[in-house]
Every structure is written in structure tokens, then in C-alpha cells.
Amino acid sequence: MPCPLACAHDGGSDASRTRHSIVSGEFAELVDMFERAPDAHAVDPEAAAASRKRRRIAGIVAGATALALVTTASIYSVSALTSPIPLSTAHLTAPDVAPGPVAAITLPVNGSSAIVVSGENDFEAFTGSREMVGALDADAARPIASISKVITALVVLDAKPLGIDEPGPTITFTAADDDLYDKYYVLGATTHTMKKGERMTQRDALEVMLVASASNYAEAVANWAFGSPAGFRNATRAWLAKNGLNATVVVEPTGIDPRNVSTPAELITLGRLAMANPVLAAIVQSPSLDVPSHSPVSNSNTLLGQGGVNGIKTGTLAPYGSNLLFSSVIDVGIGEPLTVTGATLGAFDRDSLSREIMTTLQSIKGGFRSIPLVDKGRVLGTYTTPWGDSASVVTGKAGTLLTWSDTPVTSEITSSSLGEGESGTVVGSITYTAGPRTTSVPLVLDGTIEPPSAWWRLTHPAEVFGW
DSSP states (O other): OHHHHHHHHTOHHHHHHHHHHHHHHHHHHHHHHHSSSSSTTTTOHHHHHHHHHHHHHHHHHHHHEEEEEEEEHHHHHHHHHHOOOOOOOOOOOOOOOOOOOOOOOOOOSSSSEEEEEEEOOOHHHSSSSSEEEEESTTOEEEEEGHHHHHHHHHHHHHHHOOOOOOEEEEEOOHHHHHHHHHHHHHHHHOOOOOOOOEEEEEEHHHHHHHHSOHHHHHHHHHHHHSSSHHHHHHHHHHHHHHTTTTOOOOOOSOOOOOOEEOOHHHHHHHHHHHHHHHHHHHHOOBBBOTTTTTTOOOOOTTTEEEEEHHHEEEETTTTTTTEEEEEEEEEOOOSOOOEEEEEEEEEEEEEHHHHHHHHHHHHHHHHEEEEEEEEEEEEEEEEEEESSOEEEESSSOOOEEEEETTOOOEEEEEOOBBSSSSSEEEEEEEEETTTTEEEEEEEEEEEEOOOHOOOHHHHHHHHHTTT
16 A cells, blocks of 8 residues: 555655755754754863862962961960060159258357357258357457466467377476465365475376366466466467457456456357367366376366267356356267357356256257158059059158258159059159258059959050050
8 A cells, every 4th residue: 555655755746845855954954053062061171170270279368368367366366465564654742841940059048159060061061051150249258267277278288288198297386386275265266286396297287277177276387387477478468369369368377357358259269279189178078187196076067978068168257157168069960970169158157057058059959850751651642554453652661851950852753664563562762852861762562463364465455565
């Protein structure tokens, strides 16, 4: 049986064959296009290599970034935890110190007086001068009584000098010398036993004259040295002129005559001359007479040893009052002691004069005083740290300073910067100055300042690194 398709094909028209050819051609082109298109599953070797390289680089970058972050964090942490602690500065205020009262020499209120206080470099540094003078009617001439014997001794030693350990020539007392005891006893003057033919060294005779204040020995020694009362007066007049004592008059060697006069101002010069002579200075500071074959007699200067008094001579003559020429060495704590030379003429009596002289010496010493500066434990300020810890700064001890009169006291504080510290740690000092003297008081922590915590260090980079 004939095939229908074949029959149809075979018996088709030319138009049908033409359409078939066109369809077949288009299909073939489509098939060819797909055949030429790249295979989606095909791998290009170069592209694959490039892709792998990109992936490796991305991995490396990511790893490096992570490592850098970790490293940076580690470095920061280590730096923050090990960097020096930020330091704090204390705000401190020194307390004011009031100066002492103005110093003044208290002179005896009775009679006329003069006094000179002298010292070395330290004294000058405190007071501005090597001498300090006090005076009350100091140029008034008055009878000097037994202070005359100091002049007699100086005039004799000028004519017949002695070395410090020399006894000097021997004096043999005559019958005329022996009669002097009765002469002065009748006049009411102080005397000491003397026998005709007695032999005594010059030094011992001067000691009896000055320590026992024996008037009979004063005239006997003067006559021995100068041959007569007139010889003594001439020698004394020349000696006074040589030493510039123009207001001083001496007509006899004992002081029993009220015409023997001087002024307190000139007696200061006399006292200095006496204490500058080593033989005379040793005699006038003797507390009692020490002469062979003579009983001990106390020095008429009862102030010896009190207030540093180490000489010179008393003198009393009615009705002219009591006199005192004195020397004193006072330690006021400034190094070299002070030398005080003073004279008072015409006081009421010896006892009241002695009390007033002691007051005078105390006023000189009292001009130098140790003033309190600050108590121990006084709070002067506070350390406060950036992390909130704090501790007070206090004085580690009390302070005092020797000053003169109303010398002002200044202060200067120094302190160290601090990060941490235990209670009691010295963190500075306060230095006080008054004239030439300074003293320092340590400043210490009153409380412990702890270091900052690790968390504070990590979270406060600006404070830690000082940004």
C-alpha cells in the first residue's frame, strides 16, 4: 500500500519543496550557531589562574589586616600598661610666720649708763653692724670711786709690764706703806692687811688691789711704781691723754676722792683696754683672792659668773652712789659669743644695780630668739592624680629659726612631681630664711597614692601618652 507521506511528498508542489528548503536552512544555521557558542562548562586555564591569584591576594590582605589589628592592639596594650605613670604636682601654700618684736637694750633706770655689744661676722650679718650701743646720759661725768683702781693698774702695767705668767718684781712694803692701812680704814675705804717688811710680787699686789679692792695696796703700788703721788698723777695724766680719755680725771690712785671722775662712755673704752691686757683680765675675773700668806677674800664684783660676767670692777662712794664697770661674754646661739662692755655710775645701791645689769644682759640675749615656724603635721596642700587618687602633704617635723629683733621671715616651697607614693614619703621641703639663717622642714605624704589600674591605663590614652 502506497505510503501516504510518500504519496503526498512525491505528489507535492514546488512551493512546498521551497518552504522545506528554507526551514531546513534556518535550522541548520541555528544548529551551527549553538555549535560555535562556547561551552558554559568549559574552563579557560588562564582565567582560572587569574582567579586563583585574586583569591590568594584577597586572603593575604585579609590575614594581614587581621594580624595588623591584633598586633596594634597588643602593642597599644603593652605600651599603655608599661608606660610611665602620669605625674601630678601638688598645690602647696606655706603658712606666714610673724617676725619677733623689736629688740631693745634695757638700761638701768638709775644713774647714767653706756653699753656696747660687739660681735664677729655672724653678729654683723644679723644686726647689720659689729657693734650695738645703748646709752643713758652717757657723757655725764661722775665720781668713779674704786673703778679708779683699774686705771691705776693699767698705768702701772704700762710702766712695768708683765707677761701672762710672770709674777714681776718683788715689792717690799715699808713702814709708810704699813701706815696706809690706818689711813684708809679711818676714811671708810676698803683695806687689806699689810705688814712692814712684807715682800710680795707685783702681780700679787695688783691682785689684792683689784680683787679685794684694797685702797692701801693701790697707793702703795702707785708709790712703788712712780716714786711719789705726784709721779703717779703725772704718769696717769699722760696715759689718759694717750688713750683719748679726755673727760676722765684721776687725782689719786684709790677713788676715795670724788674728784676722780669719768663718763660711762669713756669707761667703756677703759673696760676694753683692761680686758685686752691678759694679766689684768685674768686678775679681774678671779672669784676670790689667791695670794700666799693671805686669807681668801671674795671678789667685790658679786656679778662674776652670772650672765656671762667676767670682770671688771665695782665702786661705791657715798653720797654719789654705786658704780659698776663690767664685761660679759654672752652666747646667743649665732656662733661666736657676743662681748658686752658696760658702765653705770650713780645707781642707788649695789644690789639694785646688780639686778638691773642682769636685766640689761637678758635684754641683749633676748633680742636673739628662736621663733616657731610651723608645727609637725601641718597640712600645706594635696596631690591629686588624673585617675582620682589623692593624699595630703604635711610637714614632717616642727620648725624653729633663730632670729634677731623683728627680722622678717621668708619661706620657699619645693616639691617633686609624683605618680605614686607611700604615706611618709618625703616629697619636698619648705625653707625658711631670716637674715643670715635658714632652716628646712621636710614635706611628706599623709596617705598613700596608689598607681592607676590596668583598665584606667587602657581607657585613657591621652593621659597615659600625654597626647
